[in-house]
Amino acid sequence: MGYYLADGIYPEWATFVKTISMPQGEKKKLFAQHQESARKDVERAFGVLQSRFAIIRGPARAWHMDTLKHTIYACIILHNMIVEDERHTYGGNFDYSYDNVDNNHSTTETFSGPHPNLATRLQRRANIREKQVHRQLQGDLVEYIWERFGHEDDEIYVKL
Structure with missing residues (x-):
């Protein structure tokens, strides 16, 4: 199961690393x-x-994971191509804010009726909301980061 980096406003779910x-x-x-x-x-x-x-x-909860992945990859590739092609025209004034966006129009397709794998979705939803899994993931990541990066600071202090 993947996870998202989140700040303090999100619940302690297995998919959020706060x-x-x-x-x-x-x-x-x-x-x-x-x-x-x-x-x-x-x-x-x-x-x-x-x-x-x-x-x-737009909302993407009902999208298949492969569709999401390919869409994001395509947008990243297109963005990089645009930046490369128009690099000489940039004056550093592109508005990257999300303030002027019309949120009233969804560009995604939705479907009606029961989801074909409703029982699977309900079980996944219950698993995602496990606080203990969240705490275990966070603890594992604390240890991983410490093992990978924690001793670099010790070397700096020794050198000083």
């Missing part, structure tokens, strides 16, 4: 720093894509 609001100890402080940095990078990137491509602004 920052630690008041981290105690070096491991948790390092995790909070890495999580917040990565989350902000992703938010900025999606803000740029949303300002350019209306398909990303």
Whole structure:
């Protein structure tokens, strides 16, 4: 199951990796720093894509995962091609804000009637809302980041 980097307003679900609001100890402080940095990078990137491509602004819960993946990849590729092609015309004044967007028009298709795999969807929904799974994932990521990056700071202090 994948997960999303989230801030404090989201619930403790298995699919959200929230920052630690008041981290105690070096491991948790390092995790909070890495999580917040990565989350902000992703938010900025999606803000740029949303300002350019209306398909990303619409709801996508009913989309198949492969469709979502291919759509995002296509938008990223198109964005990079546009940037490369128009690089010489940029004066640094492109409006990446999401303020002037018309949210009243959805560009996604929806369907009516029961979902063919309703029982599967309901089970997945219950699994996603497991707080214990959220806490375990967060704990595992704290340890992973500490093992991967935690000792770099020790070397800096030794060198000083």
